[in-house]
Amino acid sequence: MVARLLLALAFTSIFGASMTVESLAVFADAESNAANVMSTGSVSISDAPDTAFLVVANMAPGDTSVTSLVVSNNGTLPLRYALTSSSTNDDAKGLAAQLLLNVRTLGTSCAAQDGALLYSGALSAAAFGSVAQGAQAGDRALASGANETLCFRVEFPLASGDTFQSATTTTTFTLSAEQTTNNP
Amino acid sequence: MFEAHPEPRWSPARSQLVLMWVTLAVCAVAAQVVTVTDSLGLFGHAATNTGVMSTATVQAPASLVVVDQQQTAVDLQWTASGTSFVTGYEVYRSDTPGGARVLVGSVGSGTLVLTDGTLAPNTTYYFVVRAIASDWESAESMQVMATTLP
Secondary structure: OHHHHHHHHHHHHHHHHHHHHHHOOOOOOOOOOOOOOOOOOOOOEEEEOOOOOEEEEEEOOOOEEEEEEEEEEOOOOOEEEEEEEEEEEOOOOOHHHHOEEEEEEOOOOOOOOOOOEEEEEEHHHOOEOOOOOOOOOOOEEEOOOOEEEEEEEEEOOOOOOHHHOOOEEEEEEEEEEEEOOOOO | OOOOOOOOOOOHHHHHHHHHHHHHHHHHHHHHHHHHHHHHOOOEEEEEEEEEEEEOOOOOOEEEEEEEEOOOOEEEEEEOOOOOOOOEEEEEEEOOOOOOOEEEEEEEOOOOEEEEOOOOOOOEEEEEEEEEEOOEEOOOOOOEEEEOOO
């Protein structure tokens, strides 16, 4: 009985040892592929001049002023943008609602005022396009690296009453851009 | 037999477990927030610019003076307003200093004199002049006094 037990142990040891050798003897190989780079694009809009571009002082009834603003896509993705504005009056005279603003694309020249009309109305409500996500009516599209010139014409109506003397308004124009890729 | 040893109520193991669950809960909430942000998180950018617009002030004419006084008339003269788009001037008269104004007359922007010939003898009057620019008018000039001859 003892001899059978020893024989069994010996057999198991030898067989087990051979199995261990087998498990370490599997052929293996590995191959790597480096330098796989993924990066995201960017949406970046800028305007020039980057200082106040629409400064008109000492306006008299009937005066008009035309100036331009260059909008650029500095990002790597195409974008669409909308314009919104916010006006504050430095007094109680309400000049922002009295001034008339036209925004056009550049035609022959800003002075010619023959570009496409993007906005026409009171300065206080100046806007085109929509900041809502996705393509909206009036949005402007710009390819990466592209730019366009917008022409702003401000008119102080001739019939402006005496109450608009010595009035001042400040308007902040905001150009809000979003990606157009995967964003219909 | 094994003796039952109740686990301490706040053993290190339990505190770690609680900490783990709290961490998971926070991560879950954070993931929800990120998800919400992602749904609106398309790439975007904005630029701003400013416009400042102001209107002119019609400057009042200066140096109003009485250049001649008669029994029933007074000649007035002034210097031009500094406002370029002035279209004319209006002269007003009152019987008392700062009293109710009566329009004496108006002249074009190129004229800086006016005669009031509707006065009574030996009477004192007070005059001011304003610049007019379309629908706008300036403040009053300094007031001058004139007394007609007896």
